[in-house]
Amino acid sequence: MLRRLLTPRWLGALALAALYAFGAYQLGHWQYGRHEFKVERNALLDAHYRADPVPATTVLDDDPVDRAKDDWTRVSAEGRYDGAQVLVRNRPNNNVFGYEVLAPLVLADGRTVVVDRGWVPNSERGASVRPVVPEAPAGEVSVVGWVRPLETTQRKTLPEGQVASISRPDVERAWGREVLDGYLVLDTERAADGSTPARPQPLERPDRSLGPHQAYAFQWWLSMPVGLLLIWLGIRRELREEIPGRPAKPKKVRIWDEEDY
Incomplete structure (x- = not known):
C-alpha cells in the first residue's frame, strides 16, 4: 500500500x-x-x-470606547438636551426597519453626549419622509443608559436631520458641535420634576445567542x-x-437490456 x-x-x-x-x-x-x-x-x-450606573464621564471622553472593557457599561448623566434630534436611517428593531433617534445631551461642564433615545418606524409615506418623533424634554433631565462605541461614517448624503450611521463626523456635522467619543443607549429618562417624558420605542436588548459556531x-x-x-x-x-484469480465483478444488467432476450 x-x-x-x-x-x-x-x-x-x-x-x-x-x-x-x-x-x-x-x-x-x-x-x-x-x-x-x-x-x-x-x-x-x-x-x-444590570450593574449600578456610574457617571458617564468616567467612561466617555475624547478617546474611543474600549470595546473589551467599557462596552455596555451602565452609566448615568445629567444635563439638558440642546439641539434638534437627528434620525439614523435604516435601523432594525424587532425585525422592523425605521430610525433610531439621537439627541445631544449637554452636561454641566459643557461637553456633549450623544444619547440614542430609541426607535421610531418609517413614515407611511416612505423612508425619505420624516416620521412623527416624540420631542426631547426641555430643562434638566437625568438619564441612565449603556455606553456603546461610535460607528464608522458611511459618507452618504441624506436629507437634513438624518444620518446613515452613529459616527462622530456625522453627528458633529449635524449639530455643529463636538461630542464625546461614544454614545449612550437610553434605558430611563426623568425630568427635573420626576416625571418620565414621552420617548421613542426602546431598542431591543442585545443579542446573547452563541450561535452554531462551536458546532x-x-x-x-x-x-x-x-x-x-x-x-x-x-x-x-x-x-x-489486482489480486490474481479474483472473480470479476458481474456486469449489471439493465431492465431494458433484459427485455431484449
Whole structure:
C-alpha cells in the first residue's frame, strides 16, 4: 500500500487531502474564535448590563470606547438636551426597519453626549419622509443608559436631520458641535420634576445567542482526516482488484437490456 501511495496519482491525491485538512483546521479555528468572541461578549453583558450606573464621564471622553472593557457599561448623566434630534436611517428593531433617534445631551461642564433615545418606524409615506418623533424634554433631565462605541461614517448624503450611521463626523456635522467619543443607549429618562417624558420605542436588548459556531468548528476539525480515509479506501480497492484469480465483478444488467432476450 505504501508503494502504491508513492505513485504520482496518489501523491497528488495526498497533496489535495493535506490541503483540505489544513483548510478545515483554519476554518474550524475561525469558527471557534467566533464562539469565544460571543462568550466574552456575554460575560461583559453579565458584568455591565444590570450593574449600578456610574457617571458617564468616567467612561466617555475624547478617546474611543474600549470595546473589551467599557462596552455596555451602565452609566448615568445629567444635563439638558440642546439641539434638534437627528434620525439614523435604516435601523432594525424587532425585525422592523425605521430610525433610531439621537439627541445631544449637554452636561454641566459643557461637553456633549450623544444619547440614542430609541426607535421610531418609517413614515407611511416612505423612508425619505420624516416620521412623527416624540420631542426631547426641555430643562434638566437625568438619564441612565449603556455606553456603546461610535460607528464608522458611511459618507452618504441624506436629507437634513438624518444620518446613515452613529459616527462622530456625522453627528458633529449635524449639530455643529463636538461630542464625546461614544454614545449612550437610553434605558430611563426623568425630568427635573420626576416625571418620565414621552420617548421613542426602546431598542431591543442585545443579542446573547452563541450561535452554531462551536458546532461548526468541531465539524470542520472532525472532517480533517476525510481525505486520508478516502485515499486509503481507494488504494485498498485498487489492490484488491489486482489480486490474481479474483472473480470479476458481474456486469449489471439493465431492465431494458433484459427485455431484449
